[in-house]
Amino acid sequence: MVDKQRESAVIAPGWLDGKAMLAAIKPTLKKAVRQLEKAGRKAVFAALSAAAGRRQEVSVTALQEVSRIIVIRPNYRIGNAILSTAIIAPLQERFPGATIDFLVTDKTASLFANLPIGHITTVSRSVMRQPWRALPIVRQLRARRYDLAVQLAPSSLSGLVVSTLVGARYIMGKPKGSAAWYDITVTDPIVHAYDVGTAFSRTLGTICPANTCLAISDKERMRALGQFQAMGLETDGDGNPDAFVAVFVGGHADKVCPVSFWLALINDLNRTGKRFVVFVGPEEKAMIPRLQQALATLPLGSLCPPQPLRLFAAMLAQARVMVTPDSGPMHMAAALGVPVVMMLQAQKSMGFVPPCAGSRVVPNLNVSQVLVAVDGHYNDNAADATTNVMEADWPRVKASDRQISDSSMSVEMAL
Structure with a gap:
């Protein structure tokens, strides 16, 4: 196979392609910048400590x-x-x-x-x-x-x-x-x-x-249900979607799972009779064509393109279980009381696993282990027995402490 990056670096004897050279040294530059940033932060922390002196600790x-x-x-x-x-x-x-x-x-x-x-x-x-x-x-x-x-x-x-x-x-x-x-x-x-x-x-x-x-309002919940209906998910008499597995294909840096893994997983979810929704984040749009192609032959699957954060949260709250790498949506699911199956790609991710009873960690992109973990939640009502406080519980919390109306919360945008 031709190394195109190496090939493009030389466009004529004695002449170098600056863009290719920059791409070649970019990892080294990034590492150097991180080291400088770390040293700078350390110096600033030290300066702040010296300037502030010692505060008198208060009980x-x-x-x-x-x-x-x-x-x-x-x-x-x-x-x-x-x-x-x-x-x-x-x-x-x-x-x-x-x-x-x-x-x-x-x-x-x-x-x-x-x-x-x-x-x-x-x-x-x-x-x-x-x-x-x-x-x-x-x-x-x-x-x-x-x-x-x-x-x-x-x-x-x-x-x-x-x-x-x-x-x-x-x-x-x-x-x-x-x-x-x-x-x-x-x-x-x-x-x-x-x-x-x-x-x-x-x-x-x-x-x-x-x-x-993470609290979902009734209005947000109804909007999520409408989105599911538009996607073709079957619903019960109350308009709630049937049980489904939320599959989030996003992630950051070394926590990302390859597309081949997700394709294998959704194929097996379909084969084992489990309905699922593939959620794609803004940074994963490039995956959509391959996912659409695969889902064309998987009748139990649906694709959800990037959504506004609140709508995504309301939709995620309806899932029976979520499969995801170490990601922000993983913590959203945990806050909503949705059990999480986390794909372990980097050992440091063990420090971020939600400590709830429903959390499961699967290493080595093992699809069969994911299916076993999903089975533990898909056919029960674990999603309905959450221990996290949802909006329906907030009035009780407020009554014991204080009353806050919707209008008392303001958002100030820094321009």
Whole structure:
């Protein structure tokens, strides 16, 4: 086979194709940039530690009159946004009646709709790249005079900076190493992604489960059912779709599964009589032609092209079980109480497996093991026996703490 990349590098004796040369050295450049970024972040963290000195640690039980709280998690990954919702219930328990605001990104803001929180302040990618554009946002946050700022990510430089600038009376977080950045320091180890909510909950002294949450409204549910009907899925007398397996073919970097695996999986799902819906994300559009070709001969399968995030969540909530690589939608499914079968492509993904009873991990792209895992959920009502709080349960939660109307939640877009 001809190495086209190597062949295109030389267009004439003594002349080099600059584009091909750049492609050849791109991995090396990326590695160098990552190393520089890591060194830069380390230097900034060290400088912040030196400038801030040591904060006087305060006991959570000593905090008085905490009525306005802001949770800081400006990260673009869907999974990290979902994971941050685990702090809501512990904060409600520790500070009943307090308003809990969130600082997130414009990409993930919609995930917080219908949750019992106050203002959602958003930052855009341009603000992240040009920090001086964040000054108006910082002024707005300072004007709200927060009593407590909660910085959830130990390794987030932007989160650390914002939590310092927001001007809250107290700051809570988990520092790197022995740094004394916060008034309330989280000391529990955080090894797994889902340890964050538990670690912060223990520091707060709360006993409620630190579960992630994603709330679907009745209107969103009806829209999802309409989408299923348009796709040709069979429904029961109440309009609910028959049991189906959600197959999400997305993923990031080394977590992506090859198209050949997905084709083999959906073929076997069809062969074993299981209805399934293949969900494609915006970054996987190139897979659609091959998936469409395969689904033309698989009567139990349907293809769902990229959807708005809220509609996708409402559709995912109807699934009996989800097959996915380590991905943001995996955490959405877990928050919705949908059992997850995770395809293990990278060992580091073990640190992100949802710790719910329905989670299963399948290594080595083993289709037969996936089918066994799916069988454990497909023919029962596991999807109806969720332990996560859905919107139907929010009124009970609100009644015990505070009342929030739909109109009290505002979304501020950073332009």
